[in-house]
Amino acid sequence: MKSLVRRGLRLTAGLTLGACSALVELLFALLSGLALLLVQAWPRARGAVLRPVHRLARRLAEWERRRLAAYLGVESSSAYTPERALRYVAARWPLGLLGAVCLLCVLIGAAYGAYLFLGWFVSEVNSPSTVLFSGLAGLFLLFLALQGALAVGDLEKKLARHHLGPSEQEELQRRIEELAVSRAGVVEAVHDERRRIERDLHDGVQQRLVALGMLLGRALRGQDPQRREELLRQAHEESRLALGDLREVAWRVYPVALDEAGLGAALETVVERTSIPVRLDYGLAEEPDRPVATVAYFVVSEAVTNAVKHSRATSISVRLRQKATPGQLVVTVEDDGIGGADPAGGGLVGLSRRAAALDGTLVVHSPPGGPTLITAELPCA
Known part of the structure; x- marks a missing residue:
């Protein structure tokens, strides 16, 4: 429930900021379109106007990328051309205003829906049927507006991906690079694991087996029965410790309980x-x-x-x-x-x-x- 509320608040903040930036983008689209229209017949003048227009379009696109990443969880590529940034800004402002309309409808629907439950206590009701009808209509508007807000958020993601990228080819290239890196990492991790196992066997089990062999050799060469019995007890204890070390190594390699239980x-x-x-x-x-x-x-x-x-x-x-x-x-x-x-x-x-x-x-x-x-x-x- 808490995560759903947080998601709703982030979406609301993102759409609110998007509505504010849509006004700036609308003004930018009108002024830049008018400026380009006036110099359309002069290529050199058109180029001089396009440079600051592209620069401003990229700044607005970067602002939108940060907003989408922070509030809507949308990641887009930064490797886009100024032309794509200009097309994105020109296409986004209607969507930003649509988000503002959805949020306004959410507030109106919530107000009428709340009146259905609270209106009986805060004011004198002369027509209960009117209150009931307006309250139900408000709840229905609230439902539609919430769905619209979610749809606007989804459209924001698709529009940014379409104009700013990454494109399918860029995404595929990034995925290939990630797989190549992860594959090399897995190979290195396997080598590290093998080295660790070899080190555990050498420093633990192998040392105990060497000690066990030495104890048994001394017991075989010994003439004193009491000393031989003592050496055999030590060898038995050493074999028990070696078995414990071997089980420890096997457990660290892969635990049987993971498969069985x-x-x-x-x-x-x-x-x-x-x-x-x-x-x-x-x-x-x-x-x-x-x-x-x-x-x-x-x-x-x-x-x-x-x-x-x-x-x-x-x-x-x-x-x-x-x-x-x-x-x-x-x-x-x-x-x-x-x-x-x-x-x-x-x-x-x-x-x-x-x-x-x-x-x-x-x-x-x-x-x-x-x-x-x-x-x-x-x-x-």
């Missing part, structure tokens, strides 16, 4: 294995797709591990929720540590690459002194 159970395992308190808020009604669940799991696991190792945190909060916009899984990990986490560090860069491979994003906010907040948004439609 789902993302929620796998994250509960992370919570149980963490040495400091972790509060898990799992707000997902449905299990996400396996690639998304895998990335979400590793974001939480790596962020929690980093917090335990480097942040001096005393508590960690993990939250998963479905964004109001359909198809977005939001994962946040926050700790109360000392902050200063480097987004360019190996672990966080690997997580960014994992998220980018799914067209997702990972943002790290970790000022010195803390707290550290890691937010990942993953498409899960």
Whole structure:
């Protein structure tokens, strides 16, 4: 409900500002059209007039781009020509005035609709049927005006995309570049993961196996039964630790619980294995797709591990929720540590690459002194 209200307020502010700029654009269109009409027969004079007209048109188009991005969530390209900016400004002012009409109708409809419920108490009613009819008509006008305002917002997006871009070719080129970058990032992330696994095996399991072999060799060469029994006990303990290290490496590579019990159970395992308190808020009604669940799991696991190792945190909060916009899984990990986490560090860069491979994003906010907040948004439609 809160997100719907915020969206409505942003749309209202965007259309209001758009109506104000439409008046400026209407004046600009009239004056520039008149100036160009007067010099139409003289090419040199027409060129001299076109230069400031194009410059002003681009400034107005940039203002509209910022307004659309801030209030309507519309992103458009900045690589447009002055001619396209001029056509956009000339075509947009009627839409801006239409938005103002829709907002005015919203206010009128809301006033008549409110009178249906409050008019009985604030004034003397001589004709109840008139109040009832006008109130219902006001509610109907309110409904139509709200639909019109939403339609104007959608038309604003289409008009900006049509005149300013990006065009389908530009969008395709941008998408190809993103895929090339994300593919290279995924390959590098795989190499980093392999190096980490090799390092864990070498520093952990391999060292214990070497110690185990040495203990067994000494036990085989020993003549003292009591000493041999002591060495065998040490070898048994070393084998148990090696098995634990091997399970730890396998768990970090890919948790079995993710396949068998789902993302929620796998994250509960992370919570149980963490040495400091972790509060898990799992707000997902449905299990996400396996690639998304895998990335979400590793974001939480790596962020929690980093917090335990480097942040001096005393508590960690993990939250998963479905964004109001359909198809977005939001994962946040926050700790109360000392902050200063480097987004360019190996672990966080690997997580960014994992998220980018799914067209997702990972943002790290970790000022010195803390707290550290890691937010990942993953498409899960």
